[in-house]
Amino acid sequence: MRAILQRLVIAALAIYIVLLLGPIAGFDVPVIAARIAADPPQQLLQFFIIGIANGSIIAIIALGYTMVYGIIELINFAHGDVYMIGVFTALTVLSVAGTIGTNPSPGRIIVALVVALVIAVVFCATLNATIERLAYRRLRNAPRLAPLISAIGMSFILENIGLIWAGQAWLIPSLGTTGGASQKAFPDLLTSLTAQFGLDVNLLAGTGIGLRFTAKDLLVIVLAAVLMISLRLFVQNTRMGKAMRATAQNRDAAKMMGIDIDRVITTTFLIGGGLAGAAGLMAGLYNNTAWWFMGFRAGLQAFTAAVLGGIGNITGAMLGGILIGLLASFSDGYLNARWTNAWVFTTLVLILLFRPSGLLGEQVGQKA
Amino acid sequence: MNNTSLRSGVIFGILGGLVVFLFGAWSVMVIGVIIGLALGLTFGARVKEKDMLKAAQHELVPASVAAAVLVAISLLQNFVLAPATGKVPSDIGIVIAANIVGALGLIFFAGLTTALHALPPRQEQIGKLALLAFLIVTFPFIDSFAGLRWTPQLIFALIFVILGLGLNIVVGYAGLLDLGYAAFFAIGAYTTGILSSPQHDIHWNFWLVIWIAAAVAGIWGLILGAPTLPLRGDYLAIVTLGFGEIVPVVFKNLTKVTIQDPITCWILPGLFRLFGSSTTTQCLTLMRDEDLTAGERGINPIGRPWLPFIGEFQSDNPIPWYFLILAIILLSIFLIRRLHNSRLGRAWMAIREDELAAAQMGINPVRAKLLAFAMGATFSGFAGAFYGAYIRGIFPSVFDFSVSIIVLCTIILGGLGNINGVIVGGLVIMGADRLFLPALKDFLKGLMDHTVLPALASNHTLQLAVSQNADPILYRFLLFGLTLVIMMAVRPEGLIPSAQRRAELHAAEELAGPTIEEEITGPTVPEGKQA
Numbered sequence: 001m002r003a004i005l006q007r008l009v010i011a012a013l014a015i016y017i018v019l020l021l022g023p024i025a026g027f028d029v030p031v032i033a034a035r036i037a038a039d040p041p042q043q044l045l046q047f048f049i050i051g052i053a054n055g056s057i058i059a060i061i062a063l064g065y066t067m068v069y070g071i072i073e074l075i076n077f078a079h080g081d082v083y084m085i086g087v088f089t090a091l092t093v094l095s096v097a098g099t100i101g102t103n104p105s106p107g108r109i110i111v112a113l114v115v116a117l118v119i120a121v122v123f124c125a126t127l128n129a130t131i132e133r134l135a136y137r138r139l140r141n142a143p144r145l146a147p148l149i150s151a152i153g154m155s156f157i158l159e160n161i162g163l164i165w166a167g168q169a170w171l172i173p174s175l176g177t178t179g180g181a182s183q184k185a186f187p188d189l190l191t192s193l194t195a196q197f198g199l200d201v202n203l204l205a206g207t208g209i210g211l212r213f214t215a216k217d218l219l220v221i222v223l224a225a226v227l228m229i230s231l232r233l234f235v236q237n238t239r240m241g242k243a244m245r246a247t248a249q250n251r252d253a254a255k256m257m258g259i260d261i262d263r264v265i266t267t268t269f270l271i272g273g274g275l276a277g278a279a280g281l282m283a284g285l286y287n288n289t290a291w292w293f294m295g296f297r298a299g300l301q302a303f304t305a306a307v308l309g310g311i312g313n314i315t316g317a318m319l320g321g322i323l324i325g326l327l328a329s330f331s332d333g334y335l336n337a338r339w340t341n342a343w344v345f346t347t348l349v350l351i352l353l354f355r356p357s358g359l360l361g362e363q364v365g366q367k368a
Numbered sequence: 369m370n371n372t373s374l375r376s377g378v379i380f381g382i383l384g385g386l387v388v389f390l391f392g393a394w395s396v397m398v399i400g401v402i403i404g405l406a407l408g409l410t411f412g413a414r415v416k417e418k419d420m421l422k423a424a425q426h427e428l429v430p431a432s433v434a435a436a437v438l439v440a441i442s443l444l445q446n447f448v449l450a451p452a453t454g455k456v457p458s459d460i461g462i463v464i465a466a467n468i469v470g471a472l473g474l475i476f477f478a479g480l481t482t483a484l485h486a487l488p489p490r491q492e493q494i495g496k497l498a499l500l501a502f503l504i505v506t507f508p509f510i511d512s513f514a515g516l517r518w519t520p521q522l523i524f525a526l527i528f529v530i531l532g533l534g535l536n537i538v539v540g541y542a543g544l545l546d547l548g549y550a551a552f553f554a555i556g557a558y559t560t561g562i563l564s565s566p567q568h569d570i571h572w573n574f575w576l577v578i579w580i581a582a583a584v585a586g587i588w589g590l591i592l593g594a595p596t597l598p599l600r601g602d603y604l605a606i607v608t609l610g611f612g613e614i615v616p617v618v619f620k621n622l623t624k625v626t627i628q629d630p631i632t633c634w635i636l637p638g639l640f641r642l643f644g645s646s647t648t649t650q651c652l653t654l655m656r657d658e659d660l661t662a663g664e665r666g667i668n669p670i671g672r673p674w675l676p677f678i679g680e681f682q683s684d685n686p687i688p689w690y691f692l693i694l695a696i697i698l699l700s701i702f703l704i705r706r707l708h709n710s711r712l713g714r715a716w717m718a719i720r721e722d723e724l725a726a727a728q729m730g731i732n733p734v735r736a737k738l739l740a741f742a743m744g745a746t747f748s749g750f751a752g753a754f755y756g757a758y759i760r761g762i763f764p765s766v767f768d769f770s771v772s773i774i775v776l777c778t779i780i781l782g783g784l785g786n787i788n789g790v791i792v793g794g795l796v797i798m799g800a801d802r803l804f805l806p807a808l809k810d811f812l813k814g815l816m817d818h819t820v821l822p823a824l825a826s827n828h829t830l831q832l833a834v835s836q837n838a839d840p841i842l843y844r845f846l847l848f849g850l851t852l853v854i855m856m857a858v859r860p861e862g863l864i865p866s867a868q869r870r871a872e873l874h875a876a877e878e879l880a881g882p883t884i885e886e887e888i889t890g891p892t893v894p895e896g897k898q899a
Contacts, residue, residue: 019630024622030634075602135853145545146856148602149780152547152773153852160846167842170833180842296769300613303606342617345610352603353595 025342026335035334042210047333048326053217053286055325056224060279061302062309062317063231064128064272070248070312071268073144074136077151080299081158082128082273086280087290088165089120091186095172100187106196109189113281120277128273129266137262155296162292183291186284190216220282227278228318231271235314240267248312297341301328304348310361319359376411377430381437384474388438389445390807392455393463394514396442400435400470401477401503407434408481409496415482423486424479431478435471442467453814504694508687518803519686523758525798526693527751531771532778532790533700534747539776540785540866541713542740543720545605547772548592548612552745554767555588556581556752558619558661561762564671567662574673574757581756582749589745593738612772620764623663627654661764668761681757689758696750701787707743708787716740770845774801777848780855783862792864797851801844808840 019029036044061083068076097112098104104112135154139147165171167180175184194201194215204213235241246254247264255261283298284290305324309316324344331340351358384403388395411430417423442463450457457463477499484495508519531553538546559581563572572580592611596604629652636649661667673692674680681688707713715736718726727733756762774797782793816838824831855862 016630020627024625024627025618073602075606135857138857142856142860144601145543145605146860148545148605149776150853150856152776153849153856156770156773156845156849157853158849160843160849163845164837164842167836168833169836170829179836300606300610307603338617338621342614345607345614348610349595349607352599352607356599356603 026339047329051326051329053220055322057283059318059321060275062305062321066306066317074147078154081155081295083276083280084295086120086124086277087284089123090116090281093119100174120281121274124277125270125274129269132269183289186288186290188288310358313360316360373430377433380407381434384438385441388442393458393466396466396470400474404474404477408478412482420483420486424483427478427482431475435474439467452819454818508690521802528798529794530751531775532794534744535775536790538744541716547605547609550767550771551612551615552585552748553752556585556749557756557762559584560753560756561667565667578753581753582746585749586742586746589742593741616764616767619661622660625658626656666763670756783865786866789864805840812838
C-alpha cells in the first residue's frame with residue numbers, strides 16, 4: 001500500500017515538473033492538445049506518412065549500428081558519417097551522369113539512379129570495411145573504450161572529408177563555390193520523374209482522401225522494405241549469416257568451430273556500409289540536401305533507433321527506426337523542429353535507464 | 369652515444385625550425401629557449417654525471433647541432449621562403465641578432481637543465497620548477513617585446529588546459545568517457561554571462577561570479593551525471609554526448625521563457641469550466657516571455673574582472689588575463705593533485721580498474737562517480753567563466769560537440785590520468801590549432817599567390833582546385849580525428865603517460881623488456897615521486 005502511494009506521489013511530481021518546465025522545450029500540453037483537436041484528422045496521418053518514410057531511412061542506418069554492435073560490441077561512431085559520404089557519392093554520380101540542371105530524359109534519370117545506387121553501396125561498403133581494418137581491428141582486445149575513441153576519431157576524419165568534398169565545385173558544379181560548410185542541394189529527381197511520366201506529384205491526388213503521398217515516399221518505403229527483408233533472409237538462411245549469428249553469440253566458441261572471425265567481421269562492416277550508402281542515396285532524394293554534418297545527427301537518431309529496438313537485433317532496428325522516425329515527425333509537426341533532437345536524446349536516455357535491452361532485445365546481464 | 373646526441377639535436381632543431389619557418393626571424397629567440405628546455409628535459413635526463421659542469425658539457429653537442437639546424441632553417445626562411453611567399457625579408461642585422469640570441473639561448477637553457485639533473489633529486493625538482501616558473505612569468509613580456517602576439521592564443525590554449533584537467537578527472541581518473549563535456553563549459557560561461565552582463569541588469573562582480581559559475585556547473589554535473597550512472601561505459605559515452613548536444617540547444621532556445629504553475633493556470637480553470645462555474649483563479653507565473661540568452665545573438669558584453677593598480681582588464685592587453693588564467697590553472701593543479709592522492713582519488717582509480725571489486729571493498733561507486741562528474745564539471749565552470757569574461761560575448765554555437773572532442777583529444781594525446789601530460793597535450797593541440805595552422809595558412813596562401821598559382825595559370829580548373837583546397841584550417845577536424853585514431857593504435861597511454869595507466873594498457877608486454885620510449889627517454893619516474 002505504502003509503496004503504491006510512494007509511486008503515485010513520484011508520478012504526480014514527475015507529471016507536475018513536465019507540465020511546469022515542458023513549455024520551455026516546446027512541450028506545452030494544452031497548446032498541443034488544442035492544435036491536434038483543431039487540425040483535420042488527415043494532418044495526423046500526413047505526419048504518419050512522413051514519419052514512416054524518414055523512419056525507413058533511419059532504420060536502414062540503424063541496421064549498420066546494430067549488426068556491428070551485435071558482433072564486436074562497438075558503437076561504430078563513424079557509421080553516420082559513412083552514410084553522409086554515401087549522400088555525396090550519390091550526388092557526385094548523379095552530377096557526372098548529367099542529371100542535374102539540363103532537363104534529362106526519364107531513361108537517363110532511371111539509369112543514373114541505378115548506377116548511383118550501385119556505386120554508393122559499393123563505395124560505402126568498401127569504406128566501412130577499410131575503416132574496420134585500419135582503426136578497429138588492432139584494438140579488438142584493447143580496453144573497451146579504446147575502439148570507441150578510435151571510432152570518434154574516424155567520424156571526425158570522415159566529416160572533414162565530406163566538408164572538403166562539398167567544396168569541390170570543379171567536381172560537382174551544382175555544389176557552388178561557396179565552400180563546403182553550407183548545405184548543398186541534392187537534385188529532386190523523383191519529383192521530376194513523376195512529372196515527366198505525366199503523373200501528379202501527389203500520387204493520391206485523384207482519390208479525394210486529402211493526403212499527400214509522393215513517388216519519393218513510395219520509393220523510400222519500398223526500397224527500405226526490400227533491403228530489410230533481404231538482409232533478414234541473408235542472416236537467417238545463408239552460411240555466412242549463420243556464421244555471423246554464431247560470432248555474435250560467442251566469438252571464441254565460433255572461432256573454435258572453424259569460423260573465420262575476421263572474414264565475418266569484414267562482411268558485417270561491408271553490409272553495414274552498403275546499407276548506409278543506399279540510405280545516403282535515399283535520404284538525398286527524399287530530403288534534397290547534402291551536408292557534411294548530416295551524418296552526425298542521422299547517426300545519433302539511428303543509434304537511438306537501434307537501442308530502442310534492442311541493440312544487436314535486426315528486426316528491432318527496423319522497428320526502432322520507424323518509431324524514431326514517427327517521433328521526429330510528430331515532434332517536428334506538433335512541438336517545434338528545433339527541439340526534435342533533444343526529444344530523440346531524451347528517448348535514448350529513458351530507454352537506457354528503464355529498458356536497456358530495448359523493445360525486442362533479450363534481457364542480458366550488465367557487461368562491464 | 370655520439371650518434372644519439374646528434375640525432376636528438378637534429379630532431380629538436382627541425383621541430384623548432386617547423387615553427388620558425390612559419391613565424392619568421394623574431395620567433396627564433398622564443399623557440400630557441402623552448403627547444404633548449406625540451407632538449408635538456410628529455411635528452412639531458414639521460415646524462416648520468418654527478419658534476420654539474422661536466423653534465424652540461426655532455427649536452428653541448430646536441431644543443432649546438434639543434435642550434436645550427438634552427439639557425440639554418442631560420443636563414444632559409446628569411447632569404448628563400450619569405451620572398452617566395454611575397455613577404456619582405458627582415459633586415460639582415462635583426463635576423464643575425466635574433467639568430468645569435470636564439471642559438472645562445474638554446475645552448476644555455478639546454479646546458480642549464482642538463483646540469484640540474486646532476487643535483488640531488490629534491491634540489492633538481494626545485495631547480496626545474498624555478499626555471500619553469502621563470503620562463504612562464506617572463507613569457508608574455510618577451511612575447512610583447514618580440515611582437516609575436518602569441519599570448520592571446522596561449523590564453524586560449526590555457527583555457528583548454530583547464531578543461532583538459534577537469535575532463536581528466538572524469539575520463540582519466542574515474543574512467544567514465546564523457547563526450548558532452550562542453551555542456552559544463554557552456555553552463556559556466558552562460559552563468560557568468562547572465563549574472564554579469566548589462567543585458568540582464570545584474571552586473572555582479574567577476575570575482576564572485578566565477579565561483580558561482582563553477583558551483584552551478586558542478587551542480588549540473590551532479591544532475592546530468594545522476595541518470596548516466598547505471599550505464600555501461602560506451603552507453604554512458606553516448607548519453608553524455610546527448611547532453612552535450614542538448615545543452616547548447618537549450619541555451620539557443622531560452623529566448624521566450626514562460627514558467628507558469630500548471631495547477632492554477634489551467635488545471636483548476638479547466639475543472640471550473642467543466643463544472644460550469646465562473647470562478648477564476650490567480651495564475652502563478654514565475655516568468656513570462658523572459659529572454660535569458662538572446663538565442664543566436666548571444667550574451668554580449670559580459671562584465672570583466674577588476675583589480676586595484678591594474679583596473680578593469682582590457683582586451684588589448686592580454687598580460688593580466690594571462691596571469692589570471694595561470695592562477696586558475698595553478699589552483700586547479702593544486703586541487704587536482706590533492707584529490708588524486710585523497711581517499712576519493714583512490715576510490716576513482718579503483719572503480720576505473722574494476723567497479724565490482726571496488727564495490728566489494730566498501731567503496732560506494734555511485735557516490736564516487738557522481739563526485740567525479742561534479743568535480744570535473746566544476747573546473748569546466750571556472751574555464752567557462754574566464755572564457756565568457758575574456759571573449760566578452762558567448763554564443764551557443766561555440767559550445768558544440770567539437771569542443772568536447774578537442775578536449776578529449778588533448779588529454780588522450782598528453783596522457784590520460786597524468787596532469788603533466790594533460791598540460792602538454794593541451795598546449796600542443798591548441799598551439800597547433802590556434803597558432804600553427806593559421807600561420808601555415810598564411811604561408812601557403814603567400815606561396816600559392818606568388819609562386820604556385822602563376823605557374824598553373826594555363827590550367828584554370830586545376831588552379832581553382834588548388835587555391836580552394838590549400839587551406840590547412842579546412843583540415844583541422846581531420847587532424848583531430850587522426851590524432852585520436854593514431855594515438856589509440858600506437859600509444860593509447862599518451863605521450864606522457866601515468867605509470868598506472870600504462871601498466872594497465874600494456875599488461876601483456878610487462879615482461880618483454882623496455883618499451884621504445886624508455887629507450888629514448890630513460891625509465892619513467894613513478895608518478896608519486898614527481899609531486
